[in-house]
Amino acid sequence: NYQLLTPEGEQGVIISATPGLNATYIGAGPTEPTFFAHTFELPAELWAKATQAGQHLAISSIIHPPPVSVPPTIKSRSRINWYLADRDVAQRYPGSRAILLDQAGFVRETSTANLFAVRDGRILTAPADTVLPGICRQFTIHFARELGYEVCEMNMTTDDLLQAQELFTTSTPYCLLGVSRLNSASAGLQFPGPVTEKLIQAWNELIGVNVHEQLREIARRRSG
Template sequence: MEGAYDDRDGKIWLDGQLVEWRDAKVHVLTHALHYASSVFEGERAYNGKIFLGHAHSERLIASAQSLDFEIPYTADEIDAIKDEVLKVNGFTNAYVRAVAWRGAGPDMGVASSRNPVQLAVAAWEWGNYYGDAKTKGAKLDIAKWKRPSPETIPVHAKAAGLYMICTMSKHAAEAKGCSDALFMDYRGYVAEATGANIFFVKDGEVHTPLADCFLNGLTRQTVIRLLKEKGITVHERHIMPEELESFEQCWLTGTAAEVTPVGQIGDYSFEVGALTLDIAETYETLVRS
């Protein structure tokens, strides 16, 4: 499937029914468009089955609750909707996007408790998020923006508003010929990329930033489990930027990114080494099993 995302063939589930792709629309005074009252999930289906689909549905509901609204569907119901979207579009290997938001209604200010909550699910075929970086290693810029404090915003929700600095940072990175950008957090510690968590290797052990002010990704959690099952020590800790020079390997994790090696961050270079390739293969085997 190619072309603009508003001009494609297929079906999108919207507020209780499957509609033609081009007809899946919302009003210009939708609250989420003005005030970022929106949460979403990015998921991948492999061989017709969404990997960790139920966990994604549960997180979507929890993210909405963090933003003070309730999605009018259970996790099981959302699971069934996602499966229906895959089936009607004839997809077995696809990216799935579930999104919930405060719609247009009686309120058009910051407060919106009387507005309806809407839900949509779409799916499309999507290849490697970082293109050929899966073999060559992604090149990352270092973002000028910082991941915020948990006291300022619900940092553990997968909320649209949290991605504003991601869009700006990724645009700046692409302008420099990079695939993505690495954030530091509000304290100056290494945090994550714009849409993926990050891991480092040193002396056969793995180090990854402590997810205390950013999303603890489901892929991140899966990869940590896989590493521990292999007997590899994993350190979840605060990492200072100056430590980047001492790490030998690096990779990104995420539903879209899957496990993608990193070859460069700013002036620091990393090898696409054996451990990186092994965990990428192990993850690939798992999601297709």
């Protein structure tokens, strides 16, 4: 579908696998897995404003899916848990996306991204086996260690978030994006913080473009 892409656009690609057809609809008998892919034009306007103003996050009362029910390391297209978490925080903190805690109260990830906190010079993030181990997460950890930062994969608490000097998330559309507000407060959070800025620069150098400027330009052109 590349020929359908506008000159100013970027495409996303989704590759999916299912167990196959549902016996309820086709009757008894063996089924084969189904594999398919689809593309879409990246809606840069969803993140463009946050590249300059920062994103707003809030801790949801909806918990992270228990690992005994859904393995946290898989990318599931069943998004009901994340939808409910986002709806929960939107009612209390309009314009915010959800941070999910697990059953023990440890910080896991947001509804769409991996989450990092910068506290007292260290970069904290949830252990890889408790969240979706995103590619952008892995690259960001590599960049941070190359820059000399201590990266701790650990069971973060809400206190780690509340006492953090910086928060940022990682996800494919924007690589890395800083947070300017947690719950209803921005006090104590630096945006963009020095660690966040250095890591964004590392991403820009790897890709060869200014990722956030590109998102803003695509968003401007898409808006017409």
